Amino acid sequence: MNTRAIGSFVSGCVLLLVISVTMPSFGADTVIRLKYADHAPPAHAISIVTQQWCKELEKRTNGRITVAYFPAGTLVPLAQTYDGVVKGIIDIGSSMIAYTPGRMTLAEVLTLPLGVQNGLQASRLANAFFKKFNPKELNDTKIFYLTAYRGGWFHTKTPVNKVEDLKGLRIKGDGYTSKVIAALGGVPTTIPMLETYDALKRGLAEGALTPLETLTNWKFGEVCKYTYRNDGAAYANGIFTAMNKDRWNSLPADLQQIIDKLNEEWFEKQANVWKQVDDEAMAAMLKQGHKFAYATAGDVAKTKEMVKPIFDGYLKITKEKGLPGEEALRFCQEYLKTAPLN
Numbered sequence: 001m002n003t004r005a006i007g008s009f010v011s012g013c014v015l016l017l018v019i020s021v022t023m024p025s026f027g028a029d030t031v032i033r034l035k036y037a038d039h040a041p042p043a044h045a046i047s048i049v050t051q052q053w054c055k056e057l058e059k060r061t062n063g064r065i066t067v068a069y070f071p072a073g074t075l076v077p078l079a080q081t082y083d084g085v086v087k088g089i090i091d092i093g094s095s096m097i098a099y100t101p102g103r104m105t106l107a108e109v110l111t112l113p114l115g116v117q118n119g120l121q122a123s124r125l126a127n128a129f130f131k132k133f134n135p136k137e138l139n140d141t142k143i144f145y146l147t148a149y150r151g152g153w154f155h156t157k158t159p160v161n162k163v164e165d166l167k168g169l170r171i172k173g174d175g176y177t178s179k180v181i182a183a184l185g186g187v188p189t190t191i192p193m194l195e196t197y198d199a200l201k202r203g204l205a206e207g208a209l210t211p212l213e214t215l216t217n218w219k220f221g222e223v224c225k226y227t228y229r230n231d232g233a234a235y236a237n238g239i240f241t242a243m244n245k246d247r248w249n250s251l252p253a254d255l256q257q258i259i260d261k262l263n264e265e266w267f268e269k270q271a272n273v274w275k276q277v278d279d280e281a282m283a284a285m286l287k288q289g290h291k292f293a294y295a296t297a298g299d300v301a302k303t304k305e306m307v308k309p310i311f312d313g314y315l316k317i318t319k320e321k322g323l324p325g326e327e328a329l330r331f332c333q334e335y336l337k338t339a340p341l342n
Contacts, residue, residue: 032065032251034091037075037084039099039193039239044217045277046270047071050094053266060258067092073194086140088244097238101175105321106135109328110148110238111176112314113307114336115231119211119274121339122148122236127267128335133328141242144259145267149211149274151177152234155224156207157200161293163230163303172196172208179310180233181209184303193218200224209233213277215285227285230295232303275342 036054040047054067076084081095082103097104098111110129116122126146130138154160156169167185178188186207191199199205200223208220215221241263248256286292295303311329318325 031063032255034065034067034247035070035075036067036092037070037073037081037090037094039073039078039081039095040071041217042071044071045213045273049266049269049273052269053262057259057262060262061255065255078193082141082240082242085242085244088246090244091247092144092241092243094239094241096174097240098174098176104135104137104240105318106133106137106323106325106328107146107238108176108314109325109332110146110236112311112329112332113152113180113233113235113304114332115234116148116150116152116236116336117231117234117341119147119149119278120271121275121336121341122150123267123271123274124339125236125332125335126238127271129328129332132331133324138240138242140245141240142245142248144241144243144263145270146238146240147267147270147274148236148238149213150234150278151209151211151237152180152230153212154207154209154228154230154233155215155220156226156228157224158206159226159291159293160207160228163232163295163299163306165228169206170204172199172205172210174237176237177209177235179313180235180307183307183310184233196220197223211274211278213274213281215290216281217277221281221285221288221290226291226293228293228295230300230303232295232300232307 036050038047038050051069054069058066075090076093078095079099081090081093082100084090085093097107107129110126116125126148130143130146154166154171160166163184166181169186170189171181171186172191173181173188174190178190181188189199189205191205196205196208197219200208200220207224208214210218210220212227215224215227315325315329318328
């Protein structure tokens with residue numbers, strides 16, 4: 001063997017050694033440790049169900065996978081959860097589509113005031129949308145599933161009995177619900193969810209456009225004594241649960257299959273939780289004497305006219321980006337006509 005051949009042989013051996021050291025090797029005895037960042041507080045029902053997912057995954061993999069769970073933005077800020085998953089800062093993340101304005105353009109259809117009736121219906125809509133359209137904007141992660149909650153409840157410190165009563169009120173929203181607040185004459189205040197209670201208590205906001213469950217799980221009912229329901233403003237804020245794509249691809253096929261099966265089961269669990277927490281909040285707040293007002297049919301019709309420009313804006317942006325926004329909107333509207341509530 002000549003010198004050049006010997007050199008090539010040695011270089012090849014070194015390269016193989018480097019690859020064997022740097023590439024992950026997941027044998028039957030290897031423990032794979034994952035980090036899961038969630039958006040809800042640790043005692044929230046959705047957090048409890050997610051922690052059950054973590055424990056069940058460890059059980060079904062016989063300890064080959066363990067998951068460290070981080071609730072309420074303790075590992076990464078909520079607005080950076082998706083980026084954190086993409087960049088591999090975290091392995092799995094769950095947060096709101098609303099926290100990434102402009103990034104998930106087609107999926108923003110789920111944030112429009114479509115008139116969803118509860119979190120179970122909203123979640124099934126979100127997942128049906130994902131399965132049909134598989135948006136390219138989400139292809140840089142492994143999406144486990146999309147769920148959603150039913151929004152459109154105005155929780156306020158002073159009574160609101162008709163849409164005109166919202167005029168001039170400083171109301172907490174986010175990147176998308178702020179458009180609804182503005183369309184109805186309110187003053188949108190984009191306060192982070194984790195800071196909303198203090199903002200309401202200190203008078204920095206006079207209300208919040210959030211799900212019903214926030215009255216109890218986020219304690220907004222302690223400072224907001226009135227709630228106004230208007231289905232013309234009822235949106236379904238989508239929630240993604242995603243895994244870093246490289247991390248997912250590095251898993252052995254049998255572990256991927258276990259996770260996929262687990263996700264099928266846990267989607268239904270989480271979807272039901274979003275309905276359950278609203279139902280429980282309603283019962284608890286009625287018991288406490290919380291005041292609920294419901295928009296009349298005329299008020300709902302008026303509200304739908306007022307929010308039409310939000311739909312027009314979505315269609316304009318998706319068209320400019322070459323996305324099937326019109327098809328996505330039509331799909332969601334048709335889906336809700338026959339979607340069951342239970």
